[in-house]
Amino acid sequence: MTTMKALVYHGPAGLAWEERPKPTIREATDAIVRITTTTICGTDLHIRQGDVPTIVDGRILGHEGVGIIEEVGASVVNVHQGDKVLISLITSCGRCRFCRQRMFSHCLTGGWRLGNSIDGTQAEYVRIPYADTGLYRLPPDANDEAAVMLSCVFPTGLECGVLTGEVKPGDIVAIVGDGPVGLATLLMARLYSPAKVVVIGHNDSRLEMARTLGATATLNSSAGGAVEHVMALTDGAGVDVAIEAVGVPATFALCQAIIAPGGRIANVGVHAKPVELHLEKLWASNITLTTRLVGAGTTPMLLKMVLDRRLAPEQLVSHRFKLSDILAAYDMFANATRERALKVVLRN
């Protein structure tokens, strides 16, 4: 078989599920993976809407996946043909100055490439560069739905939100955003035993899910008054860590309004516009504000947690489709609020 089916971006013409050549090994460090499970990221919806101008017509989308290795290049040592593997969204060479500094997100020939600058995982097959660092072996009986959550959403919540935000025992944490990344961030924050985690969103069913997952309070900000509510919850002190997991000016503004002196604002959201930063108030507040592209260095630890059954990321899966029905899955996911959708899994 030399062709396969894949979800292809065609600019304003939209997405298509179409025939494409099956990928082949190009470098000795590549692997070809047959996809068994993939999912759709919020970023994929932005791409569909044309918000990510770097994506070219003809690109196969998707940066999350689980599959079986079909073939490995000559120099691959960590994984082998027939292995069940988890695909990391991050490509990293291991030998450039950024990789040597452990900033895999900015690898000079890697970073976020799958479904972006090279063809991605929403297809029957995908070529994975630097397979030794981009794939993780799974036991044959591993839960695909749990594993695929570790391609992007959980490392993102942990690294960009919780670790960069330096959540620690006793902290009061606000997570602004009730989407899949926000909820994954909630589960990751709980690893550090904060005193309170407040999740702020505008989707009541997701906020209910947040409470199920351990949020000590939730706020629907549609009704207004979020700042006042958070300040009341914190006896007027503000929160120690505010994690922005939406990517629009209003949610970033909220983070600034509720942060305590000495606090940290960890930006996780993908922003399309500049925001206003209130330095006239914050210059003397000892604030730390961080931006971060996930490097996925925490994936092995998270995978160990999943395999030990101490973490159940499959809790975030709300819908399941056949891979060949991915266009319908995109349509459903684009109406996530109405459909009460969190993560949608596609099985091949």
Next chain:
Amino acid sequence: MTTMKALVYHGPAGLAWEERPKPTIREATDAIVRITTTTICGTDLHIRQGDVPTIVDGRILGHEGVGIIEEVGASVVNVHQGDKVLISLITSCGRCRFCRQRMFSHCLTGGWRLGNSIDGTQAEYVRIPYADTGLYRLPPDANDEAAVMLSCVFPTGLECGVLTGEVKPGDIVAIVGDGPVGLATLLMARLYSPAKVVVIGHNDSRLEMARTLGATATLNSSAGGAVEHVMALTDGAGVDVAIEAVGVPATFALCQAIIAPGGRIANVGVHAKPVELHLEKLWASNITLTTRLVGAGTTPMLLKMVLDRRLAPEQLVSHRFKLSDILAAYDMFANATRERALKVVLRN
């Protein structure tokens, strides 16, 4: 003697050098200091212009000084009558939750109070609360001009700029601002052996001073092209640390434009307006942005350096006045560029 002369703020009516009651011990932790040397901070100019609305009519200005202790309260143990002392701009109780966290800048009954919420050091005498933590003993022969630079400007450059910016050996550092704090930051950055320190300003004589003090390059941004110059100096990579030491939107924008992925922007400037933060570019750049009010916890270390003659902060002193001529000193300092002024010292 029960009265003294002091520099008093009278709102729109301006400043006056006038008779005031000599301060007295109010709490057992107070000390009264006879000022021998003080100086004017850029912030004092802002106050004179009415830019700091919290300053009330009648307030004695000034938060920097060296003097001789006249009297101490009953519970003061670290300093004694007759001691020559350095006055810290920061008041800290040592027992509130912020002091216990080593965030002295936000002490619940302290922080920046002198010349702000209580009477300050531009006077013949000043009352210092929590004298045990707000005063540092000096040897009788200590250089007053060197010491008074440690009240505010050097701890600010070190803590808010260099330590928070995490300058380290081999780094490329940009300091945006060529005023006294910018130049103090330069000397402080050099303690960590950065590869390059670029000082960016718009005052050629100060930039020349910066080169004398060890800047590896300087840029006059009045001519435009600062971003291009910095990028050229860094082979297109940007700087590892950008320190904002001005406090206006344009200089903050410059910091954003030149920061390398993984870099740190340390804000030192006092801002009066919001700024635009380009999250649409920076969200994926792994940037850390910090704001900081100085806590002055580094003053003992800096004082040791001065006494050991390994640091000569008096290099920044450009003008000297008698304390009773302080109104003339303010007028001169308000035209710092024309007057080629850096720090102006007032002796009593």
Next chain:
Amino acid sequence: MTTMKALVYHGPAGLAWEERPKPTIREATDAIVRITTTTICGTDLHIRQGDVPTIVDGRILGHEGVGIIEEVGASVVNVHQGDKVLISLITSCGRCRFCRQRMFSHCLTGGWRLGNSIDGTQAEYVRIPYADTGLYRLPPDANDEAAVMLSCVFPTGLECGVLTGEVKPGDIVAIVGDGPVGLATLLMARLYSPAKVVVIGHNDSRLEMARTLGATATLNSSAGGAVEHVMALTDGAGVDVAIEAVGVPATFALCQAIIAPGGRIANVGVHAKPVELHLEKLWASNITLTTRLVGAGTTPMLLKMVLDRRLAPEQLVSHRFKLSDILAAYDMFANATRERALKVVLRN
């Protein structure tokens, strides 16, 4: 009433429950506390045996307690007469160089003083120096038995073991020692979601308690083979963090034998003898070894956890006595293994 009953150390002559003058305010920063609850530390047993030569004849023992404030000195602001308070084992002035560095354990006029260089808490009344930093207000209905565990044992486990050991999510942690501090360390380690916590001791009932409190494995080292068991549990890799909570050469040797490359050994135990350090093996293992006297800076956070019912340290209380029966309590506690004792609480 000007006398009280207290537990007094008389060197080789042993301890006595005897009449002593009731303490009075000496410094403006003092408070006098009427003890309602106290407990006996393992260190107190060492003192009774004469192992702590700095303790002088006539010293009232005890550094843990809960009580009601009888009187405060003139400059005390954080606590007031009639307040129910938790007593910290650490005395700290808040103004010496160690306190300013947040190393309260080495305060130049403080540190561990209660029941050591000044009279302690195993008495009807105690004088607390620097009451503003040495006492924490409790709500009237706070659980005394939970609170008294925060005087020493829980901050010790958290600070000296878990924080210094840098326990983090996914780590494999060994706690060597199954006494009260070892078990408190276990509860504190769990705040950071380690993958595995192995408790190693020689008391089966305490090891059973460890499993109840969340240890993923326990080992009775009396039978030998502890190194082999731990290496088997870790697939030959060794542990990421080894916490020594006993204080004898054999347990310290065990920590060295099981530590993974890059790992941390956090010493909590009080040692009376030198130990052998196997630098001939460890010089290339990237080990970090720490010693630490508790500073109790984490007590406010722990207290918040207890009041929020997210931590139940009273789980460690195994026996209760009247304060006036404290000699019997010492005798029982000296046979902790036979008596299946953990913490013994004394109520007044």
Next chain:
Amino acid sequence: MTTMKALVYHGPAGLAWEERPKPTIREATDAIVRITTTTICGTDLHIRQGDVPTIVDGRILGHEGVGIIEEVGASVVNVHQGDKVLISLITSCGRCRFCRQRMFSHCLTGGWRLGNSIDGTQAEYVRIPYADTGLYRLPPDANDEAAVMLSCVFPTGLECGVLTGEVKPGDIVAIVGDGPVGLATLLMARLYSPAKVVVIGHNDSRLEMARTLGATATLNSSAGGAVEHVMALTDGAGVDVAIEAVGVPATFALCQAIIAPGGRIANVGVHAKPVELHLEKLWASNITLTTRLVGAGTTPMLLKMVLDRRLAPEQLVSHRFKLSDILAAYDMFANATRERALKVVLRN
């Protein structure tokens, strides 16, 4: 040419300069380097004496070098045939769990391999595994003698001593050991502007060199009294950082005796025997003790410093030999004290 000359270890029979097959590419990630400059490490002397039992008969020694690339494997991208290169002592794959954690020293298929588990650099040619991470390109006119100091001695001093010891401005640092690594550590410590650096050794000419290189004090410990001298130099407080750069029990004991509360002991020396650790004194001193095998992650930064002429490591070169005279060089270096030798350079 298919043979070359090399310095070969023959166990008790000693070293020989003899004919060996020229190395060839075995893996696609290899490079073959023609050595132009190499040097002898103190560790090589230990090997010659038979102190390193893992070294097998027939091994070519040496882990430091500069040379010209003869040939690269198919997948090498960072360096090319004809490049002048610096050889790192550390081999690292970039894709194992240790490399991903930035602990290159413990790479599962790397670490210190050259002149240890594979043939080394004291030869006309050497095979370098993982050439992309093990070689650094040099400009053709780079100073070979400066560069070869970056193979091992300077990264060791910086990483194992200064960074792990967390030297910072204002610190008092003791470096115990006046050999090449001790003196390199001194230069590296000065990058952080410590208040004082005391070098302690037993070789007056090296101690004189230490003063030339910036030591603020030196002590010849042969005469005894080193502890008393250091305590006097520090007003009885002890040193903030003690760096052990010898590797014998006596020097490690000295570090323990002079360390201040809260201080750090960074072990750099290679130890052949256990040492006594005085936990009976140090348990309450808040000490951090570290061991470290160099990972050489700082080499690129150091190389930039050398190329910018801000660091002149060639200052440590005391003797020069032709590579073919390496046996004579070993004999001279074995009597380093008598010969006043520091680093001996061998040119091919």
